[in-house]
Amino acid sequence: xxxxRVTSQxxxxxxxxxxxxxxxxxxxGVALAGIVKDLSHxxxxxxxxxxxxxxxxxxxxxxxxxxxxxxxxxxxxxxxxIAEAVTRVENGALDGAELFILNKFGPEEVAGRGFVSAIxxxxxxxxxxxxxxxxxxxxxxxxxxxxxxxxxxxxxxxLDAWCNAAIS
Numbered sequence: 529x530x531x532x533r534v535t536s537q538x539x540x541x542x543x544x545x546x547x548x549x550x551x552x553x554x555x556x557g558v559a560l561a562g563i564v565k566d567l568s569h570x571x572x573x574x575x576x577x578x579x580x581x582x583x584x585x586x587x588x589x590x591x592x593x594x595x596x597x598x599x600x601x602x603x604x605x606x607x608x609x610i611a612e613a614v615t616r617v618e619n620g621a622l623d624g625a626e627l628f629i630l631n632k633f634g635p636e637e638v639a640g641r642g643f644v645s646a647i648x649x650x651x652x653x654x655x656x657x658x659x660x661x662x663x664x665x666x667x668x669x670x671x672x673x674x675x676x677x678x679x680x681x682x683x684x685x686x687l688d689a690w691c692n693a694a695i696s
Contacts (some may be wrong), residue, residue: 530656530694542660558614560584561625583616630659650674656694
């Protein structure tokens with residue numbers, strides 16, 4: 529089983545690293561599955577909690593947050609949009625993928641939902657898995673991965689090296 533996580537303390541850095549990595553790998557012809565943040569989408573909220581993701585390899589861009597109004601401090605994740613993204617990933621190119629990338633192991637995954645089944649299926653198929661994990665979810669991800677995940681630095685060269693080794 530090849531599984532790794534990357535965490536950055538810099539706001540938005542994990543998303544930037546994984547989205548850029550996916551673009552580089554696709555340009556080299558690597559078959560990808562999963563999702564990455566759509567970096568071209570500009571959040572309409574100051575805290576950046578307005579997000580679109582791209583289903584890999586070339587699938588649709590899906591808005592996974594909902595507008596709850598300017599004064600709301602509730603979670604903006606849209607459960608139906610997350611479910612759509614999960615379904616598209618699971619019904620997509622996972623069988624032929626050389627690498628599975630998930631932009632964030634977040635609250636849905638911590639609760640055993642979201643992309644947990646897609647990660648499990650990738651592992652079952654022998655597809656290497658690279659996951660972005662926020663600091664708050666690291667312990668939950670490590671428990672989920674049974675302590676078997678490599679902890680990668682938030683560095684493009686380190687991610688490239690791990691992916692190249694995992695794919696070959």
